[in-house]
Amino acid sequence: MADALTRSMRASHVLVAILVVASLIFAAVGVAKGDTFYLRLGTEALIFAGLALSVDILLGYTGLLSLGQALYFGLGAYVSALVLMVTPSFWAAMGGAFAAAVVVGVVGGVIANRVRGVYFALITFGMAQVAAKVVYNMRSLGASDGLIGVPIINVNFGFAAISSASPAGFFLFTLAFIIILYALAAYLLDTPFGRLLIALKANERRVPFLGYDTVTPRLMAYVIAAVIAALSGALYPMLRGFVSPELLFFSTSGNAVITVVTGGVGTLIGALYGGILLTLLKSVIGSYTEHHLVVIGLLFMGAVIFLPRGLMGIVRPAIERLLARRTKS
Amino acid sequence: MTYKTTMMAALLAATALSGAQAADPIKIGVVTPLSGTYAGIGQQVRWGLELATKEVNAAGGIAGRQVELIFEDEEANPAVAVQKADKLFQVNKVDFLTGTVNSGSTLAVGQVAERAGKLIATTVSFADSITTDKCSPNVFRVNARAGQQSAALAVWLSKDKPKANVFYLGPDYEMGRSTVAAFKSAAEKVGATSSGEVFAPLDSKDYTQYFGQLRSARAQVLYTSVAGNDTVRLLTQMQEFGLLTNLTVVGASGTVTAQNLPAIGKAAEGFVTGVGYSAQIDTPENKKFVAAFQAANKMDPDLYGADSYGLIYAYKAAVEKAGSTDTDKVRKALEDLKWQTPQGEKTLRAGDHQAIQTMYVVRVTGGKFMTVGQVSGDDAIGPDACPRF
Numbered sequence: 001m002a003d004a005l006t007r008s009m010r011a012s013h014v015l016v017a018i019l020v021v022a023s024l025i026f027a028a029v030g031v032a033k034g035d036t037f038y039l040r041l042g043t044e045a046l047i048f049a050g051l052a053l054s055v056d057i058l059l060g061y062t063g064l065l066s067l068g069q070a071l072y073f074g075l076g077a078y079v080s081a082l083v084l085m086v087t088p089s090f091w092a093a094m095g096g097a098f099a100a101a102v103v104v105g106v107v108g109g110v111i112a113n114r115v116r117g118v119y120f121a122l123i124t125f126g127m128a129q130v131a132a133k134v135v136y137n138m139r140s141l142g143a144s145d146g147l148i149g150v151p152i153i154n155v156n157f158g159f160a161a162i163s164s165a166s167p168a169g170f171f172l173f174t175l176a177f178i179i180i181l182y183a184l185a186a187y188l189l190d191t192p193f194g195r196l197l198i199a200l201k202a203n204e205r206r207v208p209f210l211g212y213d214t215v216t217p218r219l220m221a222y223v224i225a226a227v228i229a230a231l232s233g234a235l236y237p238m239l240r241g242f243v244s245p246e247l248l249f250f251s252t253s254g255n256a257v258i259t260v261v262t263g264g265v266g267t268l269i270g271a272l273y274g275g276i277l278l279t280l281l282k283s284v285i286g287s288y289t290e291h292h293l294v295v296i297g298l299l300f301m302g303a304v305i306f307l308p309r310g311l312m313g314i315v316r317p318a319i320e321r322l323l324a325r326r327t328k329s
Numbered sequence: 330m331t332y333k334t335t336m337m338a339a340l341l342a343a344t345a346l347s348g349a350q351a352a353d354p355i356k357i358g359v360v361t362p363l364s365g366t367y368a369g370i371g372q373q374v375r376w377g378l379e380l381a382t383k384e385v386n387a388a389g390g391i392a393g394r395q396v397e398l399i400f401e402d403e404e405a406n407p408a409v410a411v412q413k414a415d416k417l418f419q420v421n422k423v424d425f426l427t428g429t430v431n432s433g434s435t436l437a438v439g440q441v442a443e444r445a446g447k448l449i450a451t452t453v454s455f456a457d458s459i460t461t462d463k464c465s466p467n468v469f470r471v472n473a474r475a476g477q478q479s480a481a482l483a484v485w486l487s488k489d490k491p492k493a494n495v496f497y498l499g500p501d502y503e504m505g506r507s508t509v510a511a512f513k514s515a516a517e518k519v520g521a522t523s524s525g526e527v528f529a530p531l532d533s534k535d536y537t538q539y540f541g542q543l544r545s546a547r548a549q550v551l552y553t554s555v556a557g558n559d560t561v562r563l564l565t566q567m568q569e570f571g572l573l574t575n576l577t578v579v580g581a582s583g584t585v586t587a588q589n590l591p592a593i594g595k596a597a598e599g600f601v602t603g604v605g606y607s608a609q610i611d612t613p614e615n616k617k618f619v620a621a622f623q624a625a626n627k628m629d630p631d632l633y634g635a636d637s638y639g640l641i642y643a644y645k646a647a648v649e650k651a652g653s654t655d656t657d658k659v660r661k662a663l664e665d666l667k668w669q670t671p672q673g674e675k676t677l678r679a680g681d682h683q684a685i686q687t688m689y690v691v692r693v694t695g696g697k698f699m700t701v702g703q704v705s706g707d708d709a710i711g712p713d714a715c716p717r718f
Contacts, residue, residue, distance in 0.1 A: 035419070037415050037418075037420045038420075040415060044412065137503040138503070144431070145433045145456065146407055146433050148437055148439075148463065149440070149463075165444075241444070242437045244406075244433045245433075246406045246433075247408060283416070290363035290402050291364070292364070
């Protein structure tokens with residue numbers, strides 16, 4: 001007998017399968033048409049979906065609103081860019097981003113987790129602003145100009161290699177990468193540790209009465225989110241060949257929160273769909289009118305008012321019912 | 330005769346059908362901030378490009394082809410600019426791209442152009458790095474860079490106030506420090522002495538704490554690169570303390586602008602800066618341009634509008650010289666190209682793709698920027714420091 005969490009997770013997995021199939025069709029059409037732009041835009045959408053995924057782990061499961069997740073996204077991007085400019089190795093860049101995210105995540109987590117609620121949001125916001133200003137003014141990191149000249153690399157698996165310059169190849173690779181991040185997050189949240197996080201969100205004061213520590217799981221969740229954001233960010237310079245301090249700015253963090261709220265808080269998959277939707281919308285609307293921020297803002301307001309549980313709030317229950325019917329019959 | 334005309338007509342019809350390419354418009358992508366902080370600059374870029382395009386199209390286009398501009402909003406964010414540039418190159422298949430404002434966007438879009446095998450030009454970004462250590466064979470700059478502005482100002486200073494004692498006050502961030510350092514070296518090269526420098530935090534409310542240092546330095550000239558409302562506070566506070574008498578205030582081109590000049594009021598009188606363009610330039614070409622610009626947009630052009638206007642003519646000259654829009658041929662044609670702009674003749678140096686142009690020194694007189702001197706392009710340009718080509 002599956003409980004509500006397992007059931008909703010299964011429904012999410014169905015939605016992931018739909019996303020993967022749709023992406024594969026998209027990639028096939030893209031290759032057939034010899035497209036570059038839309039495949040790269042899709043790749044960028046997936047990268048920002050990874051950032052949204054990390055926000056959802058904090059917001060949707062642990063109940064922590066982070067307004068500074070761009071700090072870790074930018075950290076991953078800058079570390080990856082710096083490593084790639086020294087040695088063009090995918091694994092070295094990912095290793096570097098991972099290590100940096102763990103170290104900075106633990107330090108940031110210890111600071112931010114001293115407080116709760118709105119103060120947590122403000123501290124995460126503040127830390128990201130400080131980091132953004134430091135990068136913006138540091139000449140060795142390219143200051144306000146950012147770093148250009150990140151080389152095109154081959155992601156080497158031993159038996160095969162994918163060039164980051166190949167639009168379809170790198171799109172599929174990013175898709176696999178983000179799906180693996182999703183799978184890891186989904187697996188973790190279905191374990192007793194994940195249930196503890198959900199309990200923290202529901203009522204943090206009661207958790208100690210059940211015999212659990214609250215400090216360590218919160219910190220763990222924060223570090224896991226930091227690592228996911230950094231690993232997603234590490235893909236950015238491989239795709240675009242540069243990094244700039246704007247990646248650490250509040251607009252990046254804010255967009256990730258908007259993405260999660262639109263997609264559906266606490267669904268994981270909502271973050272992926274929301275991320276893709278927001279990136280595509282911004283690109284398409286931006287080409288039609290210079291008032292695209294107004295349009296996006298109105299759409300967001302509409303989503304919050306009419307879809308309080310996000311896009312996935314409508315779609316997922318339907319799939320849950322479908323799954324329930326199938327298991328019964 | 331009739332036979333001949335029919336033949337001609339048939340031939341023309343045939344070329345029109347088969348060679349549709351010849352009649353296709355030349356597409357120029359414009360990635361520029363249309364929203365946000367830099368929207369005002371993007372507006373000038375847009376007006377300048379549109380005016381020139383209208384004139385060129387009315388006169389028959391470039392090599393017989395009409396010019397079409399395609400605008401995309403980059404929000405002054407390199408990450409957005411790169412995505413939009415990619416779209417213009419891959420989907421809209423533009424032949425050429427321009428419009429980027431902040432230097433981060435120009436550098437990043439330059440790299441996109443390099444990988445796509447296309448050319449771009451900036452008409453606004455003035456960071457030296459774009460045509461020095463981070464130069465790219467696919468990037469051109471038709472406006473004056475920061476080094477030219479400070480060199481022009483330094484040359485004027487050496488003539489107007491030989492061997493001046495200069496004090497420096499900059500905003501405390503990377504760009505502020507680098508502009509002060511650049512002007513300091515330019516001024517010292519032409520004989521000025523430096524008597525001290527201070528850096529005030531951005532958005533400082535109170536500048537009086539630095540006035541003691543300024544006083545004791547007994548400087549004849551103050552160089553500052555603060556901008557926006559910081560300039561308003563700095564200059565009005567200096568006026569209240571009576572520091573503006575017997576002191577020449579010079580600064581970066583963004584220190585006193587048409588936007589903050591009314592707020593500074595009388596305290597801005599006598600402020601001197603080096604620029605690549607001023608609407609007051611007294612030549613027939615410029616007067617014609619200013620009149621046309623005003624008629625179209627009900628506003629005076631600033632340097633961004635003028636440089637963007639000039640770019641279309643540079644591209645026209647290059648494409649007509651090259652006989653095609655092919656990247657390599659146009660690049661070759663643009664190198665060492667000389668062409669006419671509202672601010673006089675410009676030359677694109679082949680060694681670093683930087684435009685060489687006459688620089689102007691302007692002084693605020695009666696609430697307006699008046700030209701007080703000019704420095705020849707060769708005196709202001711400085712050495713070619715591009716290591717890549």
